[in-house]
Amino acid sequence: MLELHCHTTYSDGTLTPAALVDAAVNSGVQALAITDHDTMGGWDEAIAAAPTSLEIVPGLELSTVCAGRSLHVLGFYPDRRRLQAPLDERLEGRKRRAQAMIEKLAELGYPIELSPMVDGMAPGRPHIAAAMHAAGYVTSxxxxxxxxxxEGKPACVAYEKFDVLDGIKLLRSCGAVPVWAHPYLFRGAAVEAVLPEFVEAGLMGLEVYHPDHSPSDVRHLEDFCQQYGLLKTGGSDFHGPSKRYPGLNSLHLPLALLDGLKQAKQSLAA
Structure with a gap:
């Protein structure tokens, strides 16, 4: 009944916030987090579209780096006014990265134009891939x-570096509950090697339940949560209906997980 990791067209999802809300309701979800990459742009549409039976949890997925590799941090219940300006800087970095990849593709003989984006949308590689497909350069x-x-292909451009410790501290300073997203997808170091430093910086939780986590991964993460006093979250990382991503509510997570998240938020406000 709980989804704490979902994307919309404001980042790399294929459903608008309103369409995601409809899909969540039809899937039996009772609490839905909007966690687009580096933007809070989809919140208002989702909140306006949500019936009383669906609670919208405001969030985002912050793009950071650790040991030279990409690492994402979910932030729940941030103070929008405090986070907007630093997040705008991250959005501008995404735009610069997208433009650099477009220029590389043009040099390779594949000129493209991205579809127009409304304010608050975060451009990324999926948008560029879609433009390449629309131009007929690729079959998919x-x-x-x-x-x-x-990564490593001729048109790829790395994220502008934003250290994970700075990202965690930024979220905490803006009243958000920072949670390490899908820790076992991180390729820069072992989870147990970097986790103590993250906790010291202010990390408050781990995304324990994720489609790419094996049962042993889940057990390890549950143990880490107990060891460090971290909260547990989870979600399908839904990007839209496709074979690549599992369906909404596929993990059948209990609403009780949201209670811990709300308690963590209250502890920040105290």
Whole structure:
């Protein structure tokens, strides 16, 4: 009944916030977090579309780096006014990165134009892949990644560096509850090697339940939560209906997990 990790068209999801709300309701979800990459732009539409039976949890997924590799931190219940300005800086970095990849593709003989984006949308590689597909350069967005946009491929450009410790501290300073997203997808170091430093910086939780986590991963993360006094969250990391991503409510997470998140938020406000 709980989804604490979902994306919309404001980042790399395929459903608008309103369509995501409809899909969540139809899937039996009772609490839905909007966690787009580096933007809070989808909140208002989701809140306006949500019936009384669905609680919208405001959040985002902050792009950071650790040991030279990408690492994402979920932030729940941030103070929007305090976070907006630093987040705008992250959005501008995303735009610069997208433009650099577009220029690389043009140099390779594949000029593209991105579809217009409303304010608050965070451009990323999925948008570029979609533009390549629309231009007829590739047969699918998957091919665009495998040939051009994946790490190490000719048109890929790395994120502008934003250290994970700075990201955690930024979220805490803006009243958000920072949670390490899908820790076992991180390729820069072992979870147990970097976790103590993250906790010291202010990390408050781990995304324990995720489609890419094995049962042993889940057990390890549950143990880490107990060891460090961290809260547990989870979600399907839903990006839209596709074979790549599991369906909404596929993990059947209990609403009780949201209670811990709200308690953590209250502890910040105290």
């Amino acid at each position: 967005t998957k091919e665009a990644f495998s040939r051009f946009l994946a």
